Amino acid sequence: MENELHQISDHSVCAAQIDLRRVRTNPDFWYPVAWSRELGREKAIDVRFAGRHIVVVRPRSGVPYALDGLCAHRQVLLAKGEAHGDLLSCIAHGLKYNRDGQCVSPNVSAEAQCLRLRTWACREKDGLIFVFMGDQSLADKTPFPDFPRVRDRSYRTRRFGQVVNCHYSFMHENLMDMNHQVLHSRLVGKMKPRFLGMDHGDDFVEARYTFARTGGKQPLSEALIYGQRRRDGRDFAYRDVMTIRTQYPYQSLRIETQGIEDPVMELWISYLPQDREELTNRVFGLLSIKRLKVPFLLDIAWPIVVAFTERVFSEDREIVELEQAAWKDLGGDHNQEVFPVIKQLRDLLRRCGQMPKSAEEADP
Amino acid sequence: MENELHQISDHSVCAAQIDLRRVRTNPDFWYPVAWSRELGREKAIDVRFAGRHIVVVRPRSGVPYALDGLCAHRQVLLAKGEAHGDLLSCIAHGLKYNRDGQCVSPNVSAEAQCLRLRTWACREKDGLIFVFMGDQSLADKTPFPDFPRVRDRSYRTRRFGQVVNCHYSFMHENLMDMNHQVLHSRLVGKMKPRFLGMDHGDDFVEARYTFARTGGKQPLSEALIYGQRRRDGRDFAYRDVMTIRTQYPYQSLRIETQGIEDPVMELWISYLPQDREELTNRVFGLLSIKRLKVPFLLDIAWPIVVAFTERVFSEDREIVELEQAAWKDLGGDHNQEVFPVIKQLRDLLRRCGQMPKSAEEADP
């Protein structure tokens, strides 16, 4: 009995000691890997999941499929090859693979028929291509993410994303910690966040904030997203509620305003680890903004919205990349977190992610 | 007896397990390290053999000589210095060395007379400078490569070569595996290689192919090399024989055509490992093309031949560098070779090369 307790305590110490920036993305989820528009008919593209090359092919007819991205023969990058009909051929020796990953080029050598590539579950939805990189038997049972605002005509959606040179955990923390609004003060004026509370469960953490403007003028771009604020006392401050949620592995942000049922803004975001160490991630973001009473006003103002969100994103990028650079420099995580929500979030990301594997275990 | 057998079997397993991309170039051969035209009178150049700096000096009179490329005093690169008469002086402190590697600068300090550089056997032939980097007592007994077409006026020879970012073994495999012709299909049209057979011995592998055009037009540049092909049935296909040979450590390719005694084309090629890990090599190639009946036609068309060979070389370079990149990415060789000739070639390169040494053994 005593031993058992001791083991539990040992385990929790151990879990706490694992460097969050080494925790790997849990592959048993559907991850966006490309925008649909990136992949034409009879084309192939290379994407990476935690260092692994995956080739996604859109055949002449039918839905895209995903295979291991390096030729089984001599590991030449398959996305350099060509898709003809339903087959993908390697640029080097012309070996052809079908959507089951089977090499179908007996003309080169009889032995080539033994060559096979791993296949990965692949789906396309709302302009995004997803793959399932974990246990393939779980793919169909695993909930597929939904973001209905993208199809809702009373919203306009901006698709954005870039490669950011940091571990995905920095992205989650940055979005959820609204104390970093000071960072954007040049863009949005002085906004004082008030933390309203949080919820958390096995696979999520949710934080709610409201804001008061303490200085500066509300910029036009922000007014387009939040609606214009009149400067009439209490009503001005704390009218909006911002809800930020990490529902592992995705993240969302919603702004609701008093007296309006639908959110004025909704953001859905996913992070794709690029390199083997997962110190670089590619962002796929869907930012949906509610149309105003005069709907086309939002369309006219769209370039301002785009520029505004780009600048906020670029300020955030600078910070998370500085954090990542310091981690590399110091050889590990030296964060001293002071904000309870972020502590919860860190526990969640450790709990739901995969433990780091040593270099020896790496299966390529 | 049983034990002995067991050991043999153990050894072969072990040999097979050695990653071909870690096998080092056998230094007990003569390797080209520079073109003669690169080294003027009273000049010095730096070349590298598997990470080791060698300085090659052409003195005021007499043949070039080769010394260790870093000054014995403080390891400053000697090729930065100057050659005066028969001596080479270091840029930093002016220490002078003669062709025996002896420091002859007692004026700096009496102790400087104890400084010596290793000397390396060095020869010049047909526009190439060679060094012998192995056991120096073997240099004179070691066969010196010959390529008589270079001196044959019925041929014209193109000297080419570049640094390619891959282990030399990828170069050997790429040249010998004619199934990679699919790679050049945009340049040469659709050519279907037919494997005619192979020979192999202790220190060589030779493969013979013939080709049939299955689509596309024969480009002018190719016609200049192979001769023009008439489109009259069987005669069109399979008239040429291409013989590719790795005679360790060199490689050659010869094209012979029915009814003509001399080859229409002959290629001799050597790979010089640049860095210590030998993951980069510098190519020295001699491509000799038989002059046509009207000999100056080849001279007129020479720019086309040059452009054609450059493009073929550049397509090959892309593939071998992708293969090398995948090896680095995956942390080792994952080739699943399907072609028997290449399997033989891989065995040859393993057998004739030097086993990798661990970092500790490295002698600089």
Added chain:
Amino acid sequence: MENELHQISDHSVCAAQIDLRRVRTNPDFWYPVAWSRELGREKAIDVRFAGRHIVVVRPRSGVPYALDGLCAHRQVLLAKGEAHGDLLSCIAHGLKYNRDGQCVSPNVSAEAQCLRLRTWACREKDGLIFVFMGDQSLADKTPFPDFPRVRDRSYRTRRFGQVVNCHYSFMHENLMDMNHQVLHSRLVGKMKPRFLGMDHGDDFVEARYTFARTGGKQPLSEALIYGQRRRDGRDFAYRDVMTIRTQYPYQSLRIETQGIEDPVMELWISYLPQDREELTNRVFGLLSIKRLKVPFLLDIAWPIVVAFTERVFSEDREIVELEQAAWKDLGGDHNQEVFPVIKQLRDLLRRCGQMPKSAEEADP
């Protein structure tokens, strides 16, 4: 007794075996880290000492202070933040620190009050900002470097310095070994150094040279520094004495000429290790030149002096960076020193520096 002797001998073998290029800068000295002109009022700059980020802040009033350069919260580079009044605030979450390194932002979170940064002793003198990176209790007792020529109006001082990609020990050796004058022969003509002698003690080595011109004309730039030399026999040669001294960790060079009391030139120089491995250093140099009889002549000619010293510096930089590159390439120090002064200097730098620590011991 025998055992004791054995241990001593073991120890000396061991000390001699330590690679000089791995010996770390002794932090128990005052090091210049920036020029005063680099740091305006209410500004902060990032400097590095052996890989450690230090932020130096010049508050609205009072002297500069130095703190650890990464925010205690999430290790964001503090020099990206802003100095307001006496406080420094982090760009990411706006945490504010005072000159004692105490976080004074309870508004973000009560826990933030527990955040502290290490402070480092910091002084400013003669246009240079110094920090003391060792045991802070020793800072005030440690002699502060002085270079009175900077304040002497009969001299003009050039402040120079750049980042040089080599271990600081190469810098010391290069300046002290006047046999490297051959390197500058294109700039200064052929100068033959004559070694006059040396002194050494626990914490210094001093070498004295004189020079004779053996060829080439004295350039104007050199005449401005040394004074013009008449070509009248013995008097021309050996009139000047150059004294080079490493007084750990600083270095100086003084040129005195017969019959003149004050030196015609004095150089004071310090090397700041940049990266953790100390294979890059930032130079802070003060070059003071005695004004001529017509004082403003030196001012008129100053651009020539600047260009001349820049070119000498750039030639020296090439050599020390080649030496460092060879060290990396060979994986260690292979110097065979032949000059007794430099052997003394190497012992001094080993003795006064800090032994390399293994990666495990590293405290970030």
